[in-house]
Amino acid sequence: MSAIVSLYLDTRRQKKDGTFPVKLRVTFQRKQQYYPTSITLTESQWEKVGKPKPREDFIRDTKRLLETFSGRAEKIIRDMPLFSFEEFEKRYAGSSEAPSDNVVVGFESYIGQLKQERRVKTAESYQCAANAINRYHQRKTPLTYRDIDPQWLKGFEQWMIGNGNSITTVGIYLRSLRTIYNQAVEDGIVDRDSYPFTKRRYQLPTGRNVKKALTLADIEKIFHYPAKPGTAEEKARDLWLFSYLCNGMNPKDMARLTYQQVGAKQIRFIRAKTERTKRDVKAINVIITEDIRRIIDKWGQKPVAPQRYVFDVLEPGMSADREMAVIRQFVKTINKYIRRIASTLGIDKDVTTYTARHSFSTVLKRSGAPIEFISESLGHQDIRTTESYLDSFEDEVKLQYANALTSFRSSKEHD
Template structure:
């Protein structure tokens, strides 16, 4: 029997500010011990933290901070050969003492941890954030937690925009910094009272992406494009269509696709992006149409083996870093040729692998498919995520409905 980790909202003694402490509770063989988290909340705040999808910044960040406490405890428990409370306490406290005390040192430690877990893509994203923050800081002295003020964050945002970076990139980098800051609070090296990422202090911007979906007529042009048979252009066109036809399958999931995931007229897979989440993740089922089967037969590696990668983008036994490099090259190649095709057939949009995913969801929306079905097909946990993917209706559809407003003219 393994020890379990959860939280206890200790209402036995109220603090002067009207809050109660939240404690980490470890249970093993019906014995329980409690450990401080230095987080105190009101009854209302605790109820909100316990909900699955909080919306308020403070509640969401507090929930993330509590998750970091439980993650550390679970990591310690997992690495214990035999559980005992004394050994748990020694190692749990030791992890906290060993943490670095300035921003970039903790970034480095977090990136190293991600790489050790085989999460090369996420590590690369954090490294990009650290590089941008380091370039903005531009001092010989380390960036301390007290330096991260609302004014500093606003300055970074403006600096990024003057460098031609998008507001979306600003948001990605600052969400990485927020995660690191929460880790620093957990480790006791940053002051929770000075936490800058709140609604009243500084809110991380959220950019709305330019819509990337194609119309059905544009997709038809790509579908019928006369590429030279078995050429690199032909392969890129077919694999872009494969992504579009297979629920907007991500290039990483395409690269990882094996023949054992194909059976009974369906492809079933779990998105690489969600496989590490703690929530129960449902597999995505893709119906194999004639076109999907044609692409598999045409470009699938031979001989067919149960555990073989279908498209031969990856090879077994490679490192996470090598996998990431191969997938990046795969995406680069597809994008190179699909852009060329789009230019020839006069599609006035930047067509990429990402466009295939947006086009899948938007074409379904325009056909009248329920958003719940689209959300399940994309593998989203939250319908709001699906809504952000959906493009606006085509201009001719808008015109059709606009004419309805004066339909009385036709009746005459």
């Protein structure tokens, strides 16, 4: 039996500001122990935090911080070979040394954790963010969490753009910094009242969504492209189509797909991107069409065995670094040939594996599929993420709707 972690609003003693302390509750064999957090809330705020999608910035930030508290406790419990409250308290409290308020140290610690979890690509992204922050700081004294205020964040944003970086890159780096800052709040390194990442203080920039989806007509051209049988070009085309047909499956998930996940009527898998980062992650279900089955039969490894990878990309026992390198080459190869095919067909877009995912969602949208269905198919937890994937309607459809505004003209002309 494993210990259970939950959050609890302790209403026994109200503070002068009308709030109550939020505590971490750990339950094991019917025994409960409570541990303090740095967060206090009113009863109405606590009720809002419990809702799936709170609207207020303060409530959303608080919910995220509380999830960080409980997530850390759950990880500690998972890593314990045998649970005891005494051992849990020792691990949860950490070492006796005062935690560092050096932001770069925070990055290094988190990057090490990511590497242990084999999340190499994410670790590299955080390392890039840390490098950029280091270059911007350029002082003899280390950058501390107390240095991170709205003015510093705006300065970093302007410096990044001035050095030729896109607003999308700035947003990615600052979201990484926000995660490290949240960890520091959880560890008691910085006071929560200093939290700068709010709508009123500093709002993270978001890049303009560059439309990446293909039209159905372009996808039809790729589908019927006469690649020479048995060539690398034919394989790249088929694997690109496999991604498109399988809910926009990520190349990493394609590489890690095993026959055990392929049933008679559907493929069932959990995205590698989310399996370690979210709780209660739902599996993605892909209905197997004739075209999907044809691609598996043509390019799948033989003989078929439950634990065997479907496609010949990875090998069992690979290190995380080696696996990442192989998947990158896999993506590079597909992109090389699919770009050639697109160019030959006169498709005026940069077609990549990422295009397949965007095209899947956008074609469904244009066919009238509900956004909730598209979101579930992509494995998104938030519909707003799905909305960012969806391309606008094709020009022909826009013209059709525009003509509808004066459809009375055509009816009179026929009278």
